[in-house]
Amino acid sequence: MxxxxxxxxxxxxxxxxxxxxxxxxxxxxxxxxxxxxxxxxANGGQLSYSHAEPWASAAVLSKLPKWLLRSDSPLVFRPRADPDMIRWGLSFLRNCTSFRADTNTVSILRLGLYSRKCMHKLMDEEKIDFDFSNKGILHIYSTQAELEHGKRQVEFQGKFGGDEKILTRDAVFELEPALTHSRQAIIGGIHAHHDESGNAHxxxxxxxxxxxxxxxxxxxxxxxxxxxxxxxxxxxxxxxxxxxxxxxxxxxxxxxxxxxxxxxxxxxVPIYPMKGYSITINANEFCPDLSLTDGTHKIVYSHLGDKLRVAGTAEFAGYDHSINEKRITPIVNAARTLLPKADWSQEISKWACLRPSTPDGxxxxxxxxxxxxxxxxxxxxxxxxxxxxxxxxxxxxxxxxxxxxxxxxxxxxxxxxx
Ligand SMILES: Cc1cc2nc3c(=O)[nH]c(=O)nc-3n(C[C@H](O)[C@H](O)[C@H](O)COP(=O)(O)OP(=O)(O)OC[C@H]3O[C@@H](n4cnc5c(N)ncnc54)[C@H](O)[C@@H]3O)c2cc1C
Missing domain, CATH: 3.50.50.60 (FAD/NAD(P)-binding domain)
Structure with missing residues (x-):
């Protein structure tokens, strides 16, 4: 056939x-x-099987007014007379209830845990060298409210097969010593210890x-x-x-x-391009070994071979692939604050692309x-x-x-x- x-x-x-x-x-x-x-x-490199909370959630809805007013926020909306964008946006808002977000979380988690199983089968059958790491993904939090939200999510996902560990601030630094130099407040974390990372390309x-x-x-x-x-x-x-x-x-x-x-x-199909950005630098000894998710800035970090990949931003700008420096700057600034001892003197490789996103997740x-x-x-x-x-x-x-x-x-x- x-x-x-x-x-x-x-x-x-x-x-x-x-x-x-x-x-x-x-x-x-x-x-x-x-x-x-x-x-x-050049995506974020995370195999984040346990990261099942969709963007459309009550938590994101409460942050939207603040984010939409700031040019350096994790979510940027460039309004245009595009019926597909408007339809998608309205559907996204309809999915921002706790009930819808929980329902979608369960579907995403089910697929994530199954994907881990399929990925391991594939890796057992084929020898593929892709800077794979199975040390888990460490989620870090800067505010008590965000940490509490993360804990609730761990508890909820635990009922459906999720298994993550809640960490104190000291435990975060013990697990990832590179973070001890951070100029960003870190009050605690969650270790998604079954999650992984690797170079998708x-x-x-x-x-x-x-x-x-x-x-x-x-x-x-x-x-x-x-x-x-x-x-x-x-x-x-x-x-x-x-x-x-x-x-x-x-x-x-x-x-x-x-x-x-x-x-x-x-x-x-309600799929709309959600533009994202990544930067890649040569890693030094002050870069994290573990893949990280900074929940406050919605930025992810993965150590891929001798490189550090940092990715984030959700920009709604239609089918525009261009690299907008205004969106790269908040990623670089956040990364420099979190990892001040990484080598920021070098030339940074920049990339932008369109995530094929559904409004529900x-x-x-x-x-x-x-x-x-x-x-x-x-x-x-x-x-x-x-x-x-x-x-x-x-x-x-x-x-x-x-x-x-x-x-x-x-x-x-x-x-x-x-
Ligand atoms: C900044 C960023 C960070 C990300 N980080 C992560 C992460 O850490 N973990 C994770 O799980 N996911 C991550 N993602 C999401 C992930 O990269 C995407 O979901 C995934 O790449 C989508 O794959 P795809 O095959 O659907 O699309 P694509 O990779 O875009 O493949 C579609 C292909 O179709 C081709 N094509 C398009 N139109 C035509 C045409 N008319 N004729 C012929 N060919 C055509 C394109 O050239 C392309 O090669 C990230 C995405 C971005 C942008």
Whole structure:
């Protein structure tokens, strides 16, 4: 059976590997000249399986008025006459109740814990060198209110399989001595000790090579999707700059661009680009060994080989990939305050990209109204964390196998109108 996967980011590559391994004849098409060259290129590196609280929550809602007035806040909204942005924003606000946030947390956590299992299976089967670390992720807090919120989240997630440790300030410094130099107040922390980190870009490059060598997956670069043709409830072909491409089944994994092409065939997925930024520097002995999440600034840190990656910011600015220095500055300032002894004299490598974000948080995996079109998209801030699990679920659905976990809250069906 021939499968055409659209897009070779984390979700396209992991799907290609999983489907290739199961005997499908897989081709991946990608507009760039390599895989993982877009949003999956220089992300925060965190495999944060336990980080299940969606952006849309009562806690974020209470901070919105303050954030929207500040240019250096973690969330920046550039208002524009864009009906998709307005629809997405309203849906985001509707999801900011405690009930909705808890419901979405349960779905995200279920997928996260399953992804960890799938990722470990994959790592056992394939030798991939991607600066992997299994020392956990340390969440640090600067205010009592934020720490209390974090503790409540740990307790809630504990009922659904989550397992994190609450730490005193001294325990935080003991676990990560690099933080003792911090000029930012740290009053306590949470150690997500089952969480991990690694370089998503290296991982994708090697997994794509394994998929093609071991399972005959073909990667065709420089191929841009321009449209999709349908007949009744079937997709008949994908239109590209290189002509029409036919298969028996199609997987939509175009990240933030998925809604652009789905809309043309009448499927309205609520995915909007949420721009994020990262900086990368050469690490020195004063950089943290553990991957960190600074809950106050919504910034993450990962030590990837000899580099330190720092990532954050959610900017709503449409399909604009440009690097806005005004957004980089708060990340650099926060990192310099937290890690004053890191080497800040060097040239900083900067990057910006668009997270394919749903308003409620979980991604969209599986079936569509078209019998031979499947989705593996909308992973927002957690595409690296959820890639292995999402692609295993996708392959199960395509093979008509019962998935190992409940799909509730993870499919297109959760939105009333599609
Ligand atoms: C700053 C930042 C930090 C992040 N940190 C983390 C983190 O620490 N942990 C985590 O789990 N997640 C993180 N994420 C999220 C994660 O990186 C994304 O969820 C993930 O990369 C999305 O993968 P994807 O395959 O859906 O999209 P992409 O990687 O964007 O892949 C889609 C592919 O489709 C291609 N494409 C688009 N349009 C076309 C077309 N018309 N024709 C052909 N090809 C096309 C693109 O070139 C691209 O290669 C972060 C994201 C950002 C921006």
């Amino acid at each position: 021939k499968i055409l996967i659209l897009g070779s980011g984390l979700l396209g590559v992991t799907a290609a590997y999983e489907l290739g391994k199961r005997g499908f004849d897989v081709t991946v098409i990608e507009r760039k000249d390599a895989c993982a060259a877009d949003t999956s290129f 290296s991982f994708c490059l090697q997994l794509a090579e394994i998929a093609s060598k071991k399972y005959g997956v073909k990667f065709e670069y420089g191929v841009s999707v321009t449209g999709i043709k349908k007949e009744g409830a079937q997709i008949t072909c994908v239109i590209t700059n290189k002509g029409e491409m036919k298969a028996d089944g199609y997987v939509m994994a175009l990240g933030s661009y998925s809604p652009v092409y789905l809309k043309k065939i009448g499927i309205n 979980p991604p969209i995996i599986g079936r569509t109204p078209y019998k031979n079109l499947f989705l593996n998209t909308g992973h927002g801030t957690l595409g690296w964390t959820q890639a292995a699990g999402s692609s295993t679920l996708l392959a199960d659905i395509m093979e008509n196998k019962t998935p190992e976990i409940l799909l509730h809250g993870l499919t297109l069906g959760r939105y009333k109108k599609v």
